[in-house]
Amino acid sequence: MSTESPxxxxxxxxxxxxxxxxxxxxxxxxELEEAGWNYGAPLKDVQRLAAYWKDGFDWRKHEALLNEELxxxxxxxxxxxxxxxxxxxxxxxxxxxxxxxxxxxxxxPGSFLEVRKILPMLxxxxxxxxxxxxxxxxxxxYGFSEAPKKKGFAISQYAEVSHKLMLALGxxxxxxxxxxxxxxxxxxxxxxxxxxxxxxxxxxxPTAPPPHPWHRPMIFFSLMLTRYTPEEKAGLxxxxxxxxxxxxxxxxxxxxxxxxxxxxxxxxxxxxxWIYEKLVNWTDEYPWTFDEVLTWxxxxxxxxxxxxASVRIYYEFMKSRPTLTWVGELGIPTGYSYFPKEVLxxxxxxxxxxxxxxxxxxxxxxxxxxxECPELLVGDIRKMFGKGGPAFGAVxxxxxxxx
Numbered sequence: 001m002s003t004e005s006p007x008x009x010x011x012x013x014x015x016x017x018x019x020x021x022x023x024x025x026x027x028x029x030x031e032l033e034e035a036g037w038n039y040g041a042p043l044k045d046v047q048r049l050a051a052y053w054k055d056g057f058d059w060r061k062h063e064a065l066l067n068e069e070l071x072x073x074x075x076x077x078x079x080x081x082x083x084x085x086x087x088x089x090x091x092x093x094x095x096x097x098x099x100x101x102x103x104x105x106x107x108x109p110g111s112f113l114e115v116r117k118i119l120p121m122l123x124x125x126x127x128x129x130x131x132x133x134x135x136x137x138x139x140x141x142y143g144f145s146e147a148p149k150k151k152g153f154a155i156s157q158y159a160e161v162s163h164k165l166m167l168a169l170g171x172x173x174x175x176x177x178x179x180x181x182x183x184x185x186x187x188x189x190x191x192x193x194x195x196x197x198x199x200x201x202x203x204x205x206p207t208a209p210p211p212h213p214w215h216r217p218m219i220f221f222s223l224m225l226t227r228y229t230p231e232e233k234a235g236l237x238x239x240x241x242x243x244x245x246x247x248x249x250x251x252x253x254x255x256x257x258x259x260x261x262x263x264x265x266x267x268x269x270x271x272x273x274w275i276y277e278k279l280v281n282w283t284d285e286y287p288w289t290f291d292e293v294l295t296w297x298x299x300x301x302x303x304x305x306x307x308x309a310s311v312r313i314y315y316e317f318m319k320s321r322p323t324l325t326w327v328g329e330l331g332i333p334t335g336y337s338y339f340p341k342e343v344l345x346x347x348x349x350x351x352x353x354x355x356x357x358x359x360x361x362x363x364x365x366x367x368x369x370x371x372e373c374p375e376l377l378v379g380d381i382r383k384m385f386g387k388g389g390p391a392f393g394a395v396x397x398x399x400x401x402x403x
Contacts, residue, residue, distance in 0.1 A: 002076035004168075007088060007144065009063050009072070011302045016059055019268055019301060023054035026269045041277040049276065050269050052290045053297070062295045069116060074144070077164050079157055081150075087137065087165060088144035088304070090115055094123040094131040100385055100400045101171035103162055103189070104136040107180020107205075108310055109275040110368065111299045112138045114179075117374035122381070129382040130392075130400025135169060137162055139181070141312065147305035154316040155181075159188035163197065173197060173395045177381060179205040179369060181313060194332040200394040202335040202358070202381055204369040205342065208350040228347055231361070235345030242343045246281060249274070253314035261308025264300075271307050272297050282367035284341035333357045333391040335384040337377060341366030357390035358383065 031043040071092050076084045090112050093099070102122065106114045115136035122132040139158055141147035148157070162185060166174050176186035176198060183205030189198050228236065252260050263270040276293060279286075300307040335358030336351065343366075348359075360380050365373040384391045385400060393399050 002084075004073050004075045007072040007074045008067050009144070011059065011063060015302060020054050022266075022268050023050055026050060026267070028269070037280070041273045041280075046269065046273050046276065049272055049290060049293060053268065053272070053294050057291065057294045057298075059298055062291065062298070066113075066116075066295075070112070070119070072144075075165070075168060077161050077168070079148070079153075079160055079164075082148050082153060082157060085140050085148065085161065086146040087140065087161060088112070089138060089165060090119070090134070090136040091169065092119055092123050093133045094125060096125050096131040096400070096402050098398045098401065098403055099123070099131040099133045100395050100398050101166065101169075101174035102132040102134050102381075103166055103171075103174055103176045103186070104134060104370075105158075105162060105176065105178035105182030105185050106136070106139065106142070107178070107182045108142075108313065109278050109296075109300070110180060110371075111143045111296070111303075112136045113143075113296060113299055114368060114370045116371070118370050118378050121374065121378040125402070127401070130385045130387075132381075132385075132400065133171070133398075135166060135171070135174075137165055139185075139313075141305050141309035142303065143299055144304045147309040152316060152319075153312075154320040155184055155188050155313075156192065156320075158185045158313070159192055162186075163189055163193050167197070173199050173397070175200040175202070175385065175391070175394055177202045179203060180367065183207065184317075190332055190334075198332060200333040200335070200385070200391045202337070202384055204337045204339060204377060205344070205367075206336040206338075206346060206351050207344065208346050228349075232347040232349070236347065238343070238345055246343065249278070250314060253311040254318040255315070257308070257311045257315045260311060261306075264307040264311070268297070268301055271300060275300065279368075282341070282343055283372055284339070284364050284366040286366070286368075286372045331355060333384075333394055335359070335380065335391065337369065337380045338362065339365035339367075339369050339373070339376075343367055 028043060028047060036042065070090045072090055074086055074088050077087050078084050104115050106112060119134055122134050125131050138145040140161060176189055178186040183203040186201050186203060190201050264274065275297060279288060279293060332355060334355045338361040340363065362376050365376060369377045383389050386392060
């Protein structure tokens with residue numbers, strides 16, 4: 001394993017100039033009268049954001065803030081069958097030596113930026129709650145990490161990179177937290193490295209296969225005798241609505257990512273509309289500012305591999321013929337946080353298993369919990385791993401409190 005190198009975001013001036021030139025030459029589509037959000041991101045919203053990106057947004061200011069707030073590094077990680085990849089990550093240690101090592105894994109259309117608000121809270125020293133040493137990886141192909149160059153880099157490989165990064169940092173035992181793809185990746189980390197290395201897992205994106213008479217007979221037959229709760233019915237209705245009206249991006253990214261990639265890589269307006277739609281639709285009326293949206297977009301636009309690389313995970317996921325691992329197979333303490341505007345909301349009866357030790361249902365929040373409602377997500381992590389919590393002492397040598 002290679003040595004760690006400090007990393008500072010420093011986008012070349014010519015890349016910023018090129019972005020402004022492309023924004024200046026942007027051609028916008030027409031729009032139907034009173035279209036609103038029914039047809040996708042509204043024209044006026046995208047025009048205003050694009051104009052601000054070109055003439056008002058100060059990338060250098062936000063670049064400096066990110067460098068100031070987030071201790072960043074890179075190192076090479078060897079991936080079986082794929083060679084060495086140079087991986088970017090945030091690594092902030094708590095002042096508490098026995099803080100719990102925590103791997104934070106983002107998804108799409110997120111990035112390492114999602115750890116920004118929870119980082120100071122997780123590393124905070126207190127006698128009332130546990131402290132964490134936090135590692136937030138930029139997944140290969142995202143942010144400032146190198147992208148794989150060969151086909152077949154799927155969930156198991158993302159899990160391998162994440163696990164090997166933790167070992168390289170000296171964390172032989174650790175816990176994980178993730179949403180979106182981070183939920184799937186940390187689930188795979190649990191199945192591949194659980195017990196010996198990965199000691200517990202928390203996610204705000206719990207998933208499970210539907211009950212089946214052969215694979216999960218007890219739950220399957222119990223559902224024939226019981227009814228879904230009102231909350232479960234609402235979650236199923238939201239999933240069905242998402243399947244019918246919000247899943248088009250998934251179909252394209254999982255079947256023809258290269259075709260889509262030309263628009264994402266060449267048109268900042270195309271990239272902006274593609275992701276901005278998700279930021280609005282997948283959150284619980286979060287009050288996005290222009291600066292927040294455009295910092296988010298700029299991470300993608302200025303990413304090391306370009307924005308097209310990030311969507312290939314969908315294609316590889318589907319080609320690897322995945323099945324949703326039954327959570328009962330994970331074998332390590334697992335915790336779930338439920339947020340009402342999450343896009344996929346599986347009934348609690350599908351998610352139950354012997355290893356599920358922590359659950360909390362919130363009345364606000366959506367898909368990007370770490371960014372939308374950081375205090376709620378951190379509160380759940382603290383409860384799960386704190387004194388009296390069901391996963392307290394999961395990492396025996398690091399319980400999160402001063403000795």
